[in-house]
Amino acid sequence: MKKGFRAIALLVLVAACGSGNFSAPRNLDDACSIVSQRPAYLRAMKASERKWGIPVNVQMAVLYQESKFIGNARTPYKFALGVIPMGRQSSAFGYAQALDATWDEYRDEQRKFGAKRDRITDATDFMGWYMNESTRALGISKTDALSQYLAYHEGRTGYSRGSYNAKPWLIRVASQVNQRSAAYRAQLIACRKI
Numbered sequence: 430m431k432k433g434f435r436a437i438a439l440l441v442l443v444a445a446c447g448s449g450n451f452s453a454p455r456n457l458d459d460a461c462s463i464v465s466q467r468p469a470y471l472r473a474m475k476a477s478e479r480k481w482g483i484p485v486n487v488q489m490a491v492l493y494q495e496s497k498f499i500g501n502a503r504t505p506y507k508f509a510l511g512v513i514p515m516g517r518q519s520s521a522f523g524y525a526q527a528l529d530a531t532w533d534e535y536r537d538e539q540r541k542f543g544a545k546r547d548r549i550t551d552a553t554d555f556m557g558w559y560m561n562e563s564t565r566a567l568g569i570s571k572t573d574a575l576s577q578y579l580a581y582h583e584g585r586t587g588y589s590r591g592s593y594n595a596k597p598w599l600i601r602v603a604s605q606v607n608q609r610s611a612a613y614r615a616q617l618i619a620c621r622k623i
Contacts (some may be wrong), residue, residue, distance in 0.1 A: 451500035451547065460489055460613040461620035463498065470498070471622060473553040481557030482564075485623055487574045488556055490610035491581060494602065495526040500547040502526065524552035531584075535559070556581075563588070574610035578603045 454470075456462040464471040474485040496502035500523060520529035523546025527535070535555050536544050544551040563569050563580040567589060570576070580588035582599060593599050617623040 451502075453498045457493060457497060458612075460486070460616040461622065463489070464617070464622055465620075467498075467549075470549055470553075473550040476550065477553040477557035480554065481561040482571045483557045483560045483577075484572055484610075484614070486610045486614035486617060487560070487572065487577060488553055489613045490574050490606045491556060491578055492524055492552075493609055494578065494606050495521075496524050498524065500524050500549065500552075523547045524549055525556050527552070527555055531559070573607075575603045575607035578606040 454463045454466040471485070474488045477483060477488060478485055492498055502523065521527065522529075525546065527546050532544075532546060532555065535558055536542055539554075539558060541551065541554070544555070546552060546555075559581060560569075560571065560577050563577060563585055564571050566585050567576075567580060569580060576588075579593045579599070582603070583592050587593070593603070614623070
């Protein structure tokens with residue numbers, strides 16, 4: 430009986446350690462609340478800021494828009510005839526909603542073959558890398574959340590072609606990302622987190 434109990438207890442412990450907490454923090458409009466609930470988020474974003482120069486508030490605003498801070502977020506399914514599932518809208522996955530090809534490029538270039546899109550440290554490092562490349566290739570300021578988001582969403586080639594100009598909804602979303610970035614920055618200064 431004792432051996433059976435120990436085996437079950439060990440199994441429960443291993444299962445608990447292996448499962449990630451992918452749920453969103455509460456009160457997503459308050460940056461201080463988010464980092465208070467999930468201190469690992471702030472550590473990851475600060476590490477990315479030190480390495481790549483992308484401010485914490487810009488990272489937070491993009492994470493909010495892309496996944497609402499849900500680590501295993503995926504795009505919705507496409508349906509044929511409204512009922513037949515035809516796969517997901519894209520390969521975007523994780524906190525940063527990185528596409529498979531872009532994620533593979535990041536892992537190859539940074540030699541981070543064990544990086545995972547549902548791990549906050551890897552997701553923020555990816556975002557920092559991508560936005561730093563947008564600064565280098567396109568001249569976008571690292572603090573310009575609006576333009577960084579447009580390049581993030583459309584890809585650097587799409588951004589340079591101005592593909593977002595044909596998408597009024599995307600320009601509206603990028604403006605909201607910019608406003609959220611400014612609000613998060615003010616909040617993080619007020620609670621002395623940056």
